Amino acid sequence: MRLQFSFLLISFLASSLSAYAAADLRGLHVTGSGEVRAVPDMARVNLEARREGEDASALKAQLDEVSRKVLEMARDMGINKRDVTAAAVSIRPRYRPSDRGAQADGLTATRAIQVVLKDLADIGDLINGALQRGVNGIAGIELDLSNRAELERKALDLAIDDAKDEALRVARGFGVTLGELLDAAVDQHQVRPLMMEAMTARTADSGPDFSPGEISIRRSVRSTFALAEAAAP
Numbered sequence: 001m002r003l004q005f006s007f008l009l010i011s012f013l014a015s016s017l018s019a020y021a022a023a024d025l026r027g028l029h030v031t032g033s034g035e036v037r038a039v040p041d042m043a044r045v046n047l048e049a050r051r052e053g054e055d056a057s058a059l060k061a062q063l064d065e066v067s068r069k070v071l072e073m074a075r076d077m078g079i080n081k082r083d084v085t086a087a088a089v090s091i092r093p094r095y096r097p098s099d100r101g102a103q104a105d106g107l108t109a110t111r112a113i114q115v116v117l118k119d120l121a122d123i124g125d126l127i128n129g130a131l132q133r134g135v136n137g138i139a140g141i142e143l144d145l146s147n148r149a150e151l152e153r154k155a156l157d158l159a160i161d162d163a164k165d166e167a168l169r170v171a172r173g174f175g176v177t178l179g180e181l182l183d184a185a186v187d188q189h190q191v192r193p194l195m196m197e198a199m200t201a202r203t204a205d206s207g208p209d210f211s212p213g214e215i216s217i218r219r220s221v222r223s224t225f226a227l228a229e230a231a232a233p
Contacts, residue, residue: 027182027224028170032163034155037214040143040194043120045127047113050136052094052106059109060089062134069133070113077125083116112139118146120212142193143212155219156186163223171227179226187220 049066051059067086074084091109095102113135115126120143127138145151163184171178194215 027226028167028178029222029224030163030166030170031220031222032159032161032166033218033220034158034160034162035219036151036155036158036217038145038147038151038217040145040212040215041118041120042144042146043117043123043196044142044144044193045115045117045123046139046141047115047130047135048110048137048139049113049134050108050110052108054106056091056107056109059091059107063089063109063111066134067111067113070115070130070135073129073133074115074126077122077129079115079117079122083118085114087112087114141196143196143215144193145215145217148217151217152189152219155217156221159186159219159221163221167223167225171225177228179228181223182226183224185222187222189219 047070049063051062053059071081071084071086075081089109089111091107093104094106094108096105097103113130115130117123117126123141167178194213196212
């Protein structure tokens with residue numbers, strides 16, 4: 001008796017799940033997309049300072065001095081102190097090849113310094129000044145938008161409108177009436193700043209020739225609408 005009851009229960013659950021899955025497939029499924037393009041108005045400049053030697057304390061002191069000079073320069077340029085981030089010093093063994101394999105040959109100390117610029121016209125001055133104060137290179141420049149959140153919302157609004165327009169267009173084509181919204185899901189998106197090639201001291205002086213291009217912000221939404229037969233004319 002228990003076996004029979006268990007079998008009936010399993011059959012009932014399987015039928016319910018099948019019916020639910022079928023119901024879940026009903027309706028009109030559409031995807032809407034929205035895009036907003038804008039010229040970047042800010043940049044994150046990633047600087048790198050590197051020193052090599054035998055004494056870890058001496059190497060750290062040298063990098064601390066570089067950081068101090070960069071912070072001082074940023075202040076003189078009118079950059080807010082909270083827009084300059086100096087990471088902790090990283091110290092690792094340095095190796096050189098030999099007949100007996102890699103041999104320890106001193107230490108390499110590095111520090112990353114990120115500067116957020118609110119005026120793209122300052123990129124050249126920042127890079128040249130940082131190189132003159134002991135920075136060894138530019139790890140990367142990210143162009144971004146100060147009003148990104150607002151533009152993300154605008155792109156999402158466009159995606160929603162696009163989904164509704166697409167649903168109405170398809171419904172009219174099939175001669176049915178579009179019903180209520182049954183389900184909607186906003187696709188996950190990644191923040192992708194526009195990457196620039198690192199400038200050298202010479203190209204950083206390009207001045208007015210510098211063109212940041214545009215950043216594209218895309219959002220999409222998947223939605224399901226109920227359908228009904230169109231009313232007779």
